[in-house]
Amino acid sequence: MRQRLCADEYPNREYGGNGKNRTLPKKKLYKLMIRVLVVGCGNMGASHAKAYQTIEGFEICGLVSSGCTKEILNKQPGGGYPLFSDYEEALRTTRPDAVCISTYPDTHEAFCIRALEMSCHVFVEKNHRRYGGRC
Numbered sequence: 001m002r003q004r005l006c007a008d009e010y011p012n013r014e015y016g017g018n019g020k021n022r023t024l025p026k027k028k029l030y031k032l033m034i035r036v037l038v039v040g041c042g043n044m045g046a047s048h049a050k051a052y053q054t055i056e057g058f059e060i061c062g063l064v065s066s067g068c069t070k071e072i073l074n075k076q077p078g079g080g081y082p083l084f085s086d087y088e089e090a091l092r093t094t095r096p097d098a099v100c101i102s103t104y105p106d107t108h109e110a111f112c113i114r115a116l117e118m119s120c121h122v123f124v125e126k127n128h129r130r131y132g133g134r135c
Contacts, residue, residue: 035061035119039087039111041069044125045102052100053078070121073087087111091106098123 034057038082039050041063052058062082063070070083084090091099091114098121108124113123 039064040102041065
């Protein structure tokens with residue numbers, strides 16, 4: 001996970017030492033931002049993307065879809081994300097901390113494994129028992 005500089009600052013603080021008051025310099029606060037790659041931009045992918053836009057601490061780093069749904073989602077308020085048709089290219093380019101997979105169930109296993117190989121956290125829907133012990 002990457003730390004992103006935040007505009008918030010600590011106020012000046014007074015402290016004593018040897019009978020003298022000194023002022024500490026202002027320090028920048030850092031917030032932990034989790035960069036999420038959203039894969040699949042249909043109903044569920046769009047719903048998850050909207051949630052990531054509103055939850056503090058998350059930042060969408062790209063949208064992946066084989067169809068035109070990524071362009072439609074990107075036109076909504078808060079858009080302007082990099083768009084990808086190729087999952088592998090998106091992983092290499094964006095280097096996300098986490099991947100949200102909202103695609104057809106038959107793609108989940110391969111997408112999950114590849115994300116884990118790239119040291120990403122994975123959020124995927126559907127029941128993994130369908131795949132037996134493979135996931």
